Amino acid sequence: MLFICTPSLTTSTHAQRIREGLGQRLVGEFNDVLPHVPREAVDAARALAAEKNADAAVAMGGGSAIGVGKGVALGGVALVAIPTTYAGSEMTPVVGITDRAAGRKRVQRDPAALPRLAIYDPEVTLNLPAPVTAATGMNALAHCVEACYSRDVNPVTPPVALEGIRRITRSLPLCVAAGDDLEARENLLTGAYLAAFSIANATMALHHGVCHVLGGRTGVAHGVLNAIMLPHVMRFNADAVPDAMGAIAGAMDAGARTRDADAAARATFALLDSLPVPKRLRDTGIRAEVLEPVAREAAASPTVQANPKPVSESDLLELLRAAW
Ligand SMILES: [Fe+2]
Structure with a gap:
């Protein structure tokens, strides 16, 4: 399992609980999450998933963290999403990835990007x-x-x-x-x-x-x-x-x-x-x-x-x- 966590939550008790819960199944963590999901972030997360042989990922954060997770899911990795904002990305097969050099956000719909599981926890x-x-x-x-x-x-x-x-x-x-x-x-x-x-x-x-x-x-x-x-x-x-x-x-x-x-x-x-x-x-x-x-x-x-x-x-x- 790869853990994708938004930078503001890496030191939170919630992130700690996930790491403890995953135990040895946790093979890597990715925190380089930026607004609008830059292409470079998705590429880096996918490379990490491939390097660590991860067959699943847990993404915790807002739309951008879950967006990175979806980018990883497009490569055949099963995604679990834990939204911490109200952006709603966890329920849709929509992936928006930004090419920063061109200043363009490419938005696509792909069923492979849909998280297998979304966990809603108001805490x-x-x-x-x-x-x-x-x-x-x-x-x-x-x-x-x-x-x-x-x-x-x-x-x-x-x-x-x-x-x-x-x-x-x-x-x-x-x-x-x-x-x-x-x-x-x-x-x-x-x-x-x-x-x-x-x-x-x-x-x-x-x-x-x-x-x-x-x-x-x-x-x-x-x-x-x-x-x-x-x-x-x-x-x-x-x-x-x-x-x-x-x-x-x-x-x-x-x-x-x-x-x-x-x-x-x-x-x-x-x-x-x-x-x-x-x-x-x-x-x-x-x-x-x-x-x-x-x-x-x-x-x-x-x-x-x-x-x-x-x-x-x-x-x-x-x-x-x-x-x-
Ligand atoms: Fe929206």
Whole structure:
């Protein structure tokens, strides 16, 4: 077994318990986990797995640690994922690997990347800092939102996604206010699981499409980009999917009223306002000059094109400028 552990948790009691539990089966440990899963990290972890003859790996951490694990799983290694954030990577066969030289994040779906087992333990999330809790919680919310109006929407996913929205919007502020509130942490982790289930069973659209391009080009954390972009994308999509937006607003307790498709976006702006995350792209150090190339690249993205409302390059630029 190879143990892939995010650097911030290597000295934690949770990591220690895993090492002790694995005992002699533990053949190597990999800690060189970086945001957006650089190609070099995946190559190094795969080389270590091959060198040590590992036939299984345990990945503990956020989306990036589990992303490295998925990269290793693509080489035929069985993966166990222990998520410590709300990013939801453990439930999907989606692998995003970044080519840093080209500034591109390549996102692929491959069943071989899906973890064989995901272990949800709210206790491992108790020390997650409030800004990471907030950003990755907003990423989970975005998974639910996109699953509610996905192009290939089915009867099962939206009810699951709406339950995720209920749990996330209620528990996220509690977890930010008091990180050691175990009941709120359990609710938020359950919501993140429902969110991950939802996005695993839906086609991602404009929101994730544009966030992946922004992340690949700028290196800003996926959760932070999600938090900033989500209400803008919801506002853009509102008139195309009013029923879904009404249901989302209802789940957020934002007073769903007919002909008020913007209620869900407003509630999401309000939630963002209350959280310890950057509110605008410029607050993350992203320069205005980046917006045009991002709009151009995003316009050609199949994920963006899967949006329920057609999106042009000028729509994208307008959206990005509003969020900047
Ligand atoms: Fe995401």
